[in-house]
Amino acid sequence: MAVSHTESHTGARLAAGWRIQRRVIAALMIRELTTRFGRENIGFLWVMAEPLLFATLVGLLWRIMHGVSEHGINVFAFVATGYLPMVLFRNAVNRSVGLFQANASLMYHRQILIQDFVLVRFCVECIGHMMAYLFIGVVMVALGLFPMPYDLALMLAGWAVYGWFTLAMCCLLAPLSELSPVLEKVMPVSVYLMVPFSGAFTMAAWLAPGARALLLCSPPVHGMEMMRAGLFGPAHQAYYALFYPLAVSGAIMAVGLWLCRQVRRHLVVEA
């Protein structure tokens, strides 16, 4: 039985624990997808519908308001690439509020850890938004509105940096929302503060050096710059570091995981 604690070798126990967690996370993801999207019509493909609509509409809006290009970059492509990761951040973070209470009854099964809930919600959102990104990209490349990615690896690395930061924030905010009911109320507003600090609608190169330095304090901006550098190529100057955003996110994650432990210890599960 998986959850028994026999006096076996630590390495073997870690490996067994990892196997169980993989199984649990897969099961929770399927469960999340079926509860949220059901099996009717397009089913779990709905996960990309919302971000897709958002990005398309906001892209069109900018196209109308700002014309065909901004600083030499196609406006539609610029907005879609900036907006989708930001919507990912917003949705993932909003969905992690009150997550533990909502899933408390699953604590009946010892192999499920509360961190699994955070990871599963994040993964579902991340897959949905990346699918939307891919979909928009393919359609717009076909329509000639979007360049072929200059450096796909760099672009994916940018996604990874951005995603790592988002996951870290989810990991921090999920337990915090449990500890303070106020957070739940102010969250939707404060997430809007992320708009300027996500780098969604600006590139660091357009800013004065002082403003640029300030913007680059925000870890996701580095991910965004990497994505755009990977997409648009060296014609546009990009500013990013790799270690800084990963380290800041790692620190946030560590605090978040510590808080998760505290919340788990005091979590009350209805009989």
Place this chain on the structure above:
Amino acid sequence: MIRCTGLAKHYPQGRARKQVLAGLDLVVRPGQRLGILGRNGAGKTTLIKLIGGVELPSSGVVERQMSLSWPLGFGGGFQGSLTGFDNARFIARIYGRDYADIRGFVEDFSELGRQLAMPVKTYSAGMKARLAFALSLAIEFDCYLIDEVIMVGDQNFQRKCMAELFEKRADRALILASHAPEMIRRLCDSALLLEGGHGRLFADVEEGLAAYEAL
């Protein structure tokens, strides 16, 4: 074997704290059938939850050296918007079991028929208990944790539960919290009486029941 050492649990109660368990030691050996007795609020359910790892103790340790079921109670861990089959599939996945086996057993044991394809939120309490019981019996454990659930369900279902749990699995350990003396008398070989956060162990069930009735 399951070993609890210095198990304590308190809950916040306004600014104060309510001490439900205050340092409890307990060992359950393979095959032992322990009945937990105590008045309402004495901490029976809390103890079951701590042993099952549903909630974590404020202090103390629970060591589990045999496989232990999740606490059998209705509602535990069901997602109302999912069907009975979906819930069975989920259980099969997280416990690493073959879904076809689990499904066969659940259909057979719960006798819920086509209702299993409906969302669990449409079930009556008795139907939920049938599903919960079927799911936990579909997976073999060395020790079963039960919190007064057997009282739910009709005669026929109770007989089935008894047969599955106490005849076919007579060699397994059991931890059963109950108010019903005749049930403890029939099913258990030892008793734990909870009172004021402490537990008194009785190797003889009759002595335990006598002490419980004298409370």
